[in-house]
Amino acid sequence: MRVSRSAYHDYRSGTSHVVSDRKAALGERVKAIFDRHRRRYGARRIAAELNAEGVSAGRYLVRSQMKRHGLRAIQPKRFVPPTTDSRHGATPSPNLLLDEQNTPRKCSEPRNESGS
Template structure:
């Protein structure tokens, strides 16, 4: 801003970079603390990255862009500066279906038959996928819940709904809980949740319900 003030009015620059005129004048006169001066420069850089990304980058993607410009800052600090600037990512998609029951792929038998009456933890798990807005944009979230304890035992997030998403959530649940052999894993009939692998490290049987 200090160099651009020769070409543009201060009021216009302050509006463009969302900084106060008093803050700019204090900074230009050296009255701000070193930390505050760095924060002001960081805000300008964050604003520039936000515009260059067409308002699509969240904190996770902004951080490496800032590092490339010489700004070393943690995600929490960047997130605070973004909030001060009132920067939000554009949400390109409002809704997308999370399961697909209209397919010709083989489907496992529904042994639970919608009757969930486990007598102990890690006897029956259920999986669901949802679609939610985050600072990084819209993401799919696959969650694994223990029917007996109602505890979320594993989850995974991704920009795409793939078999890998549910597999990762399931792998994390198995890693966290180490269930005994015989665990039933139940999910809706969806193209991403119908593959039963032969991996010996997986100690459960996947079951599904057609709904």
Template sequence: MTVHPFIEAEKTAGHNVKRACELLQVSRTAYYARRNGVPGLRAARDAELTEQITTVHQRSRGTYGAPRVHAALKREGAGCGRRRIARLMRQAGPAGRTRRRRH
């Protein structure tokens, strides 16, 4: 659960931000960084990876899942984990196709 909306409400009510951050054990730097809306390094890297993932997924005509996308990105030099790619694929929407069972 994020406490930043609570700190913002305390600020608009005229209370001390420093005291609210101390009570909720949040650094003031983190509060103001989130308030300004500047994305962090991880969020920026996730956005870049999401673009690369969608490119690889489109090149495969929508068939590649997370393991194959991970292998393709690894060949291209974008080093990151398979689970991170799976998480980003879930958030962005592309999913791999499964093969039909043979009878």
């Protein structure tokens, strides 16, 4: 086995996979902020909010805590406003293509009255 001596001794002493109290508390705060913002905040915004609260946490530390807790931000769907109001009292515009003046002609017929 290719394990470093320090990793072996950490494993033997039981401290190899122990998460520090600071990181455990930070993970809980990250999860709380993530849930409070309805899964819309990513690592950058959570780190900015933690720093605004006075907790020193970088983006990569927050990212690793999010990964550890299985948190992944979702992209909200785009708002598309309705463009058609069909409940109005106005009459629709006439279909000018059905007018007799605009009927298609044969290629041999002139385009206008002057004959050119």
